[in-house]
Ligand SMILES: Cc1cc2nc3c(=O)[nH]c(=O)nc-3n(C[C@H](O)[C@H](O)[C@H](O)COP(=O)(O)OP(=O)(O)OC[C@H]3O[C@@H](n4cnc5c(N)ncnc54)[C@H](O)[C@@H]3O)c2cc1C
């Protein structure tokens with residue numbers, strides 16, 4: 004496997020998880036061939052700044068190329084989409100007809116922004132989604148052109164970050180979401196209410212419990228207004244659709260793997276599963292595209308669409324790719340993310356899904372500086388900090404060991420712990436064609452998945 | 458087929474910096490070491506330039522070492538990734 008004349012390792016998807024996977028192959032001593040294929044024409048770059056400093060104009064869209072190990076010694080094939088996988092022949096097919104053989108494959112094709120449906124106005128001009136740096140460059144140019152009103156559909160992390168940027172540029176913004184508050188799916192409405200207050204102070208018009216049915220264009224085909232389910236109309240000449248992401252698994256359709264629009268299913272060791280649920284010893288997956296049983300939360304199948312997971316899982320999968328079959332270590336991950344919006348640094352650890360209580364253990368919601376812990380059946384399952392990051396590691400530890408809720412009471416600076424119902428919207432049905440077998444109850448930890456129009 | 462050479466050897470090419478903001482605690486040691494590259498905004502939002510000019514290399518190396526949680530990564534040139 005490590006000989007130079009063997010096909011070597013192929014990484015499909017040249018971004019965060021793919022780069023970290025390739026680097027980890029080298030770090031773990033692999034000296035054979037590494038080929039990294041990516042359909043974007045760019046070297047791996049960082050996405051988090053796109054919805055923050057790139058939209059605000061502080062960074063250029065092409066400024067975020069990621070550092071990489073100098074000894075990576077990989078063959079880069081960029082601007083090349085992979086369109087098929089033949090597991091039995093051990094080959095992948097490229098859009099230009101080329102066929103590449105592999106010894107082992109790492110799938111890191113991530114996800115793409117969920118587009119607005121064509122039949123309800125999706126092809127009108129000045130409607131944007133945000134996933135890659137080219138999207139960010141286009142959207143930034145449209146913001147600079149000075150739209151008279153921006154409509155953002157979906158108050159998830161990306162929708163809220165975009166709203167924050169647009170307001171910092173002084174542009175009028177309406178933000179629409181089917182839930183009572185922003186970030187309702189990731190943080191619940193109790194904590195989301197703090198962001199609702201921030202939106203109000205920043206001059207964003209927030210329309211809760213609302214759904215866009217369709218967009219209408221003018222004679223030139225540019226969007227001019229949105230029609231809502233409650234029959235209201237919102238005038239807007241620029242729309243940002245922030246409705247979450249669809250996993251990039253279309254190229255695996257005929258591969259006989261457990262894959263659909265919600266992810267590519269893996270076992271705990273990051274090995275992909277075939278249609279019968281058996282692990283493929285030579286095909287691994289990591290990052291946004293992967294869905295795997297998370298031991299900390301009862302082996303529930305999840306995908307984690309956050310930066311830290313792409314880095315850690317890419318590295319872990321690479322380590323297992325080099326290890327013998329009897330030493331495939333399970334991926335043990337505590338999900339985490341950060342966001343910054345309206346001048347607040349938000350950081351979270353753990354999965355809050357299923358929480359029955361949330362308690363403020365430091366600070367207060369009124370001051371917008373606090374640390375909240377989410378509990379379920381007397382155990383701490385997740386925590387979020389608003390401008391209180393220094394407290395978070397201690398709680399992360401408590402969550403990792405399934406500690407009591409609320410945790411480390413003595414360390415709290417509160418006289419009285421304020422708690423409430425977290426206010427999570429009812430779970431959504433998993434979208435896309437279902438995977439075969441019984442493992443369909445996957446959930447997502449998504450960045451911008453709040454609103455659905457259908 | 459596009460085969461992109463992978464060396465960074467041009468003096469015009471910027472450095473590459475990324476900070477793991479899950480790890481970062483916002484204590485701002487990096488801002489003292491490399492004030493033109495790192496900046497804490499509000500209470501604890503770390504803003505940084507991911508593509509700083511090569512002339513900043515020494516400062517950023519100091520920031521990499523000053524960071525108590527080793528959250529900063531820089532690529533200066535082939536053979537040196539911190
Ligand atoms: C705007 C934005 C802001 C974000 N902000 C934060 C944040 O603040 N904090 C946080 O924790 N996370 C954030 N994230 C999430 C984080 O960036 C992702 O979790 C991370 O990028 C996932 O990395 P990945 O490598 O798995 O997938 P991706 O980064 O999606 O990369 C997948 C790559 O594979 C390529 N590809 C897909 N299909 C094919 C194919 N068939 N052939 C070849 N190549 C293919 C894609 O074009 C892409 O380049 C943000 C994401 C976005 C989009």
Ligand code: SF4
Nearest residue numbers: 481482484485487524
């Ligand atoms: S020194 Fe490290 S932890 Fe402190 S602000 Fe800079 S990157 Fe963050």
